Amino acid sequence: MAIAIVEKRRFPRIKLQRPLHYQIRGVSIFNNAIGENISLGGIGLLTNNRFIAPETLVSLKINVLSRILSPTVKVVWSHLIPQFERYRIGVEFVEFDAQEKSYLADYIIGTHNNYGS
Template structure:
């Protein structure tokens, strides 16, 4: 079966905070995986598909953090839990943030291939 993703995803636990736009709901979690195209993480709120969220992503070991807008592509309720797993894609990610994120992902992939 062929991989349908446009970007390689890496399993990475990074700090992420989110704000559902335009409401005032917000929260913070740890990412499950990330690519240059988007992020997979958990939230406590049932958020409608195609919603826009403002996020702040922190990469501690560089150190680097950035704000970005993302669009909710899919949402799945976690059984036996009061949370939801979501997949979001970046919307107009600033070039500096994109460049840093791509370099970070490449570094992680190189390290994992050496191991």
């Protein structure tokens, strides 16, 4: 008997696998993370031993095809990966310039159509 897996995400997600910078609201320092995957709804991040609590607002700097996108996101969940001493964090976009979001949409659609998710 086959079990159907129901996708809960509202937006197509693609692999990103690239470094990005983030800044917690109210803190002057930028930190580094890896963007693991991205959709029009948000990003999956991997941080170096840095817990960021759910509901925290974070500014991002994401390089997409030599264009820097600067959305603000809200942390939805954060899980420790003990064997690597890193945190996997899920964030959703809460503030995103309309032109930057449109650019990201074109990139996601083009990547998804060319390579699949």
